[in-house]
Amino acid sequence: MMGATAKPAPSAAHSVLAALLEARTGQQIASHRAWRLDTELTPLLRARGLETLDELVAQFLSGHDGQVADRIVEALLNGETSFFRDAGTFDLIDQAIGGEGRVRLWSAGCATGQEPLSLAMMFAERPGSSAASMPEIVATDVSESALARARAGRYTQFEVQRGLPVRRLMHWFEGNDAEWTVSADLLRHVSYRRMNLVVDPAPAGQFDMVLCRNVLLYLAAPYKRTVFAKIAAALRPGGFLVLGAGETVIGQTGLFHPSARYRGLYERTAAPVERSRAA
Amino acid sequence: MKTCLVVDDSKVIRKVARHILETLEFTVSEAGDGREALDACMASPPDVILLDWNMPVMSGMDFLRALRESDVPTRPKVVFCTTENGMAYIRAAIEAGADEYVMKPFDRDTLESKLQIVGLA
Numbered sequence: 001m002m003g004a005t006a007k008p009a010p011s012a013a014h015s016v017l018a019a020l021l022e023a024r025t026g027q028q029i030a031s032h033r034a035w036r037l038d039t040e041l042t043p044l045l046r047a048r049g050l051e052t053l054d055e056l057v058a059q060f061l062s063g064h065d066g067q068v069a070d071r072i073v074e075a076l077l078n079g080e081t082s083f084f085r086d087a088g089t090f091d092l093i094d095q096a097i098g099g100e101g102r103v104r105l106w107s108a109g110c111a112t113g114q115e116p117l118s119l120a121m122m123f124a125e126r127p128g129s130s131a132a133s134m135p136e137i138v139a140t141d142v143s144e145s146a147l148a149r150a151r152a153g154r155y156t157q158f159e160v161q162r163g164l165p166v167r168r169l170m171h172w173f174e175g176n177d178a179e180w181t182v183s184a185d186l187l188r189h190v191s192y193r194r195m196n197l198v199v200d201p202a203p204a205g206q207f208d209m210v211l212c213r214n215v216l217l218y219l220a221a222p223y224k225r226t227v228f229a230k231i232a233a234a235l236r237p238g239g240f241l242v243l244g245a246g247e248t249v250i251g252q253t254g255l256f257h258p259s260a261r262y263r264g265l266y267e268r269t270a271a272p273v274e275r276s277r278a279a
Numbered sequence: 280m281k282t283c284l285v286v287d288d289s290k291v292i293r294k295v296a297r298h299i300l301e302t303l304e305f306t307v308s309e310a311g312d313g314r315e316a317l318d319a320c321m322a323s324p325p326d327v328i329l330l331d332w333n334m335p336v337m338s339g340m341d342f343l344r345a346l347r348e349s350d351v352p353t354r355p356k357v358v359f360c361t362t363e364n365g366m367a368y369i370r371a372a373i374e375a376g377a378d379e380y381v382m383k384p385f386d387r388d389t390l391e392s393k394l395q396i397v398g399l400a
Contacts, residue, residue, distance in 0.1 A: 158386065161381065161382060161385070161389040163392055165396050166369060166373060166379050167373065170366065170369060170370060170373065175366070177365070
């Protein structure tokens with residue numbers, strides 16, 4: 001007999017919605033976390049005058065509204081991020097990336113842009129930094145709405161108070177109360193592009209570092225392998241992969257191994273994978 | 280255990296801040312204005328002070344100036360926590376010697392983040 005506190009089994013609607021998310025992005029919602037669907041889709045239900053997920057699924061399956069699937073997927077993507085998230089990681093990146101030559105960085109899964117902007121701030125604040133010494137930062141995400149916010153460089157009061165020291169707020173932002181806008185001088189160092197990590201090709205050229213933090217943990221194993229291969233192919237020899245604080249390559253892929261020089265970063269193990277195969 | 284003095288003339292704000300700080304494992308004391316806070320600091324300086332701007336008797340800015348000029352044996356970190364959310368206020372607070380700045384309304388994430396930035400969470 002089911003206990004009073006047991007969560008109900010996922011319904012047919014839950015299964016359809018989870019399958020839609022996985023088909024579009026490779027991201028999975030485990031059955032024990034199916035409650036996320038109810039929570040995250042409540043605003044969409046309200047906006048469309050619907051009461052249940054069954055009604056939303058019916059709209060999707062009817063095929064009459066081409067936008068409903070996009071809206072569902074956007075609502076289910078986890079956009080959790082903050083400036084200088086896991087501050088120690090940024091110290092490590094600062095040590096690992098030298099000042100020689102033009103550095104290229106790829107922020108894969110950048111959400112609303114706090115990660116690439118944190119990188120830009122860190123490099124711009126290096127002693128002797130100039131426009132010529134700034135890295136090229138390419139930032140990608142699967143969510144169009146997150147990228148639209150990132151490109152605008154506008155953040156809420158809550159967002160600029162998470163991880164961002166007040167002196168950096170004073171230096172790099174303008175605004176007050178509800179809305180803060182990042183300096184155009186900083187924003188121009190970040191190039192935002194939409195990219196589905198699982199199915200789209202990586203940004204062109206080779207990178208000195210790829211940050212893919214708290215993204216892979218949502219992907220099923222076959223998709224993870226695809227993404228690891230894509231990142232390995234995009235890294236120049238000697239380049240680094242940065243994962244989230246709770247993530248590792250161990251047991252996930254043979255393409256990377258923990259860096260002996262910079263604990264917490266990962267280096268490529270195997271010979272470069274051909275781009276055409278990785279994509 | 281780390282100690283925090285919450286300085287605010289609003290009992291509600293002090294209660295909310297106390298609740299959050301205790302979940303972050305701070306020992307919390309309270310003061311309703313800058314004068315009370317200064318007396319508390321002279322008696323036993325905390326690790327960090329969460330400081331409102333507009334208060335009766337002695338404002339947050341007057342308290343900060345007095346604290347920085349005082350012979351309090353240790354230098355507590357000072358985090359302004361106020362509804363004065365414009366850049367001019369922020370700049371004035373930092374120039375007067377504040378270490379961080381929290382714009383009200385705040386939540387647990389904000390407070391924890393700011394305390395981490397000053398090395399206390």
